[in-house]
Amino acid sequence: MFDDAKKPLYPGCKKFTKLSALVRLYNLKIRYGWSNTNFSELLSIISDLLPDNNEIPTSLYEAKKTLGALGLSYQKIDACHNDCCLYRKEYANSTKCPKCSLSRWKINKNSTKENNGVTAKQMWYFPIVPRFIRIFKNLENAKNLRCRAMDRKVDGIMRHPTDTPSWRLIDHMWPTFESEQRNLRLGPKRPRYDINTYLAPFGLKILWKEGVQCFDAYKEEYFTLRVVLLWTINDFPAYGNLCGCSVKGFRLDQNMEKRLL
Ligand SMILES: [Zn+2]
Structure with missing residues (x-):
């Protein structure tokens, strides 16, 4: 294939x-x-x-x-029009948003009636785990991902994300993660409002804590791949969105700073 x-x-x-x-x-x-x-x-x-x-x-x-x-299949997941939640797991059969109470269904502009069964917003989710598995099944990719970690030079010059302080901070704080050179570090750019809602299906907690079994075509062995969300490229309030905190108005989350650390 x-x-x-x-x-x-x-x-x-x-x-x-x-x-x-x-x-x-x-x-x-x-x-x-x-x-x-x-x-x-x-x-x-x-x-x-x-x-x-x-x-x-x-x-x-x-x-x-x-x-x-090729592992490029996708799932459609209904979302609240205000991006509060995805209709999955305990909310799979809900017809109203559990946070803002907005209907799951599209509202007809002229009659203000609900179009029952026609969803107001949908997320197209391309599962990432099959992609990771596929990347390591390819000999060249598996070799390149390993070289990325092995060819590091410590001379103060930034050539690659591996030379950044944030990369080294992860190495320092979680040595078991660092010890597996094939572990991946993700960096989505321009996360938009309520990005935490849309990151939920990716199962980042499981990928961080338990990992997933992959076959390394270069080493010809199975290993447990773990993944961390290393950074995002955005302004400071967007960090709050990433953590699911309120970053403005009277409902400002006082614990945002703690959650970020
Ligand atoms: Zn909502």
């Missing part, structure tokens, strides 16, 4: 592989909210436009099959 995804989009094509073309198109579908039927039709037309023997899937079903087999 990996080789299949690396195939050129059509014989002689050097710009796109089957996978890169599919991911670009899928991104557009998500960004502009194209319906499944529209997307299937578009794929079929693109297939006709491309030269013979092209690799583009001709329907959404085929596209999902390709992405799913």
Whole structure:
């Protein structure tokens, strides 16, 4: 399946592989909210436009099959319109937000009636664990991730995130995490309001405490991969959003500083 995804989009094509073309198109579908039927039709037309023997899937079903087999499947999770919560776990069957009491369903603009069953907001969640597993299954990736830790030089020059004080702080505070060179450190950029709500499905606590079993194609062995959220690139109030604290108004969370440390 990996080789299949690396195939050129059509014989002689050097710009796109089957996978890169599919991911670009899928991104557009998500960004502009194209319906499944529209997307299937578009794929079929693109297939006709491309030269013979092209690799583009001709329907959404085929596209999902390709992405799913590569660990790129996704889940849709309903969210509160105000980003307070996701309708999962204990809230999976709720019809109102447990925090702000807003309806889960879309409100009709003209009649102010609820469109029962039509969700007001949805999160498209691409599970990260299968991606991590897939990264280490690739020989080259597994080798590069190991080199990142082994080639470190301590000369005061910043060449790589491994040279930063925050990276070294993690090494200092959690030596068991540092001792496994393959452990990953994430750094999402520009987290927006209520990012803590949308980070919840990633299971960062489990990835930090327990980790996940991965096969390292370079060392040809299984190991427990652990992950830490190393940093975010944002202003100071966004740190509060990341921790789920109120950062403004009368409900300012006095414990925010403690939670951050
Ligand atoms: Zn809410």
